[in-house]
Amino acid sequence: MKSLLSVFLILFIHSTVQAQLESYRNRIQAIINKDAIYYNTDSYAISSKVEKKVYNDDNLKSLFKEYKKQPSAGKADDKLGFKNVYFEKSESIGDGLMQFSSSYFVENIDKNVIVVFFDNVNYQNKDLERLIVRDIIEDKIPKEAFNALKPETINFVGRKVKMNDACYWTEVNTIQCPYMGEMNWSVHSTLIDAQNAVQYQELATKSKKTGKIIVEEDIKVIFEGTETVAKKIVYKFGAGIGIMVGAKQLIIYYVATEVRDNYVNCVMSHWNNDNLNEEGLAPLLGEFMKLKK
Numbered sequence: 001m002k003s004l005l006s007v008f009l010i011l012f013i014h015s016t017v018q019a020q021l022e023s024y025r026n027r028i029q030a031i032i033n034k035d036a037i038y039y040n041t042d043s044y045a046i047s048s049k050v051e052k053k054v055y056n057d058d059n060l061k062s063l064f065k066e067y068k069k070q071p072s073a074g075k076a077d078d079k080l081g082f083k084n085v086y087f088e089k090s091e092s093i094g095d096g097l098m099q100f101s102s103s104y105f106v107e108n109i110d111k112n113v114i115v116v117f118f119d120n121v122n123y124q125n126k127d128l129e130r131l132i133v134r135d136i137i138e139d140k141i142p143k144e145a146f147n148a149l150k151p152e153t154i155n156f157v158g159r160k161v162k163m164n165d166a167c168y169w170t171e172v173n174t175i176q177c178p179y180m181g182e183m184n185w186s187v188h189s190t191l192i193d194a195q196n197a198v199q200y201q202e203l204a205t206k207s208k209k210t211g212k213i214i215v216e217e218d219i220k221v222i223f224e225g226t227e228t229v230a231k232k233i234v235y236k237f238g239a240g241i242g243i244m245v246g247a248k249q250l251i252i253y254y255v256a257t258e259v260r261d262n263y264v265n266c267v268m269s270h271w272n273n274d275n276l277n278e279e280g281l282a283p284l285l286g287e288f289m290k291l292k293k
Contacts, residue, residue, distance in 0.1 A: 020189060021131050027187035027262065028132075029155065030146045031172050039132070039141070040172035043123060043186040043197040043265070048116045048136050055083060055107035063105060063113060074105075080130050082137060083107040093121070095207040097200060100124040108137045121200045123193070151175065157187055157224070157259045161287055179274045181282030185266040194256040198265035202231060202254050211237040214249070220292035221255070223266070227292060228257040247271035253289065 028041035039046035053059040064071050064085075074085040087103040102118040116133050135141050144155075151167060153160045154175060167177040174184035188194040206213065215234035220227065231254040249272040256265045268289065270282030277286045 021128055023189060024128060024132070025135070025140070025142050025145075027189070028141060028145045029173050030141060031149060031169060032146065033149060037136075038172045039145075040186055041132075042125070042128065042188050042193065043120055043200075044128075044132075045119045045171065046117065046132065048114060050108065051113040051115060053113050054111055055113050059113060060085060060105060063115065067103070067115065069103065077104070077130065080104070080106065081134060090124075093204075093207075095203050096122075097203055097207070098122050102126075102129055104129075104133050106133060106137065121204070122196065147172075156185070156288065157262050157264050159224070159260070164283075167284070175284070177282075177284045179271075179282075181268060181270040181274060181284030183266060183268040183284060183288070185264055188263045188265065191256070191258060191263045194263040194265040198231075198254045198256040198267065201265070201267050202233070205233060205235065205252065208235075211235055221253070222290040222292055223255050223257055224259045224288055226257055226259065228255060230255045230289070247273050253285065255289070 024041050028039055030037055030039045036047055036049045039048070051059075051063060053063065061071060064074070069087050074087050077084055077086040080086075084104055084106040086105075089101045091099050093099045098121065100118075100120050100123070102124075104116040106114050106116065108114040114137060116136060118129050118132075147155065147169075149169070151163045151169060153162050163175070164177055164180060166180070167175055170176050170182075171184070173186060174182070176182040186194075186197060188197065212235070213233055214236045215232065217232050218229050219232050221230045223230070233252045233254070235250045235252060237248060237250070250269055251272065252267065252269040254267050256263070258264075266288070268285045270276070270285060274282045276282055279286065279291050281289065281291070
């Protein structure tokens with residue numbers, strides 16, 4: 001009886017963990033740009049590209065040289081389920097921040113090489129990386145995750161938001177609207193992960209040597225209908241730094257909260273000379289956040 005119970009518990013735990021991993025499919029967003037695909041989930045910046053080369057030693061050596069990889073540093077990830085050579089790297093980027101990078105050169109279903117890259121700060125989940133690589137190869141990334149290259153609307157945590165014609169993607173889940181604000185976000189499985197991610201972005205801002213913070217305060221806001229606290233920073237650039245004409249200060253808001261049963265970290269910013277609404281927020285920011293009086 002104890003043996004059967006142990007087996008049941010192991011299977012239950014495994015299925016629960018697998019379900020938690022697969023839930024990323026509800027959070028991932030993607031953009032196709034020419035022959036590459038870019039993704040964002042759980043603060044991972046991910047890209048994939050199918051190389052029109054058969055997976056063999058000679059072609060791999062050629063690709064390693066093209067992507068500046070040392071062959072001796074590569075190894076096989078036996079848990080992936082496809083033939084592969086895998087590279088990983090971690091390095092300090094200052095102020096307690098670590099950059100984790102993974103590169104997978106994998107044989108896809110057509111026997112060609114697909115290259116998948118992962119980058120994240122202070123967070124790495126190898127099981128999630130493997131699942132995403134498998135899903136990319138097996139075409140299991142949800143179709144609704146893909147965004148148009150020219151964003152007439154954006155999918156913000158399940159809500160479609162109309163964009164101005166001037167707005168454009170700079171990365172997946174990073175939208176810029178000249179004189180109207182900029183924002184980036186990522187969706188996570190837990191609130192603590194979202195809070196950690198926004199804290200890392202705040203630390204990255206504070207580590208910059210291009211100017212100084214002249215205002216730092218916690219303020220009450222309404223973000224996507226939820227009352228929460230945002231960190232507001234006003235960053236003043238130093239003399240001689242090439243930025244927008246007339247712009248001297250960048251106003252930044254850092255938010256991590258629950259949105260429609262998801263957990264999101266969002267960083268919104270605007271220049272001091274951007275178009276502002278009555279609250280003093282740029283129009284893009286005002287689509288998502290209100291200052292609580």
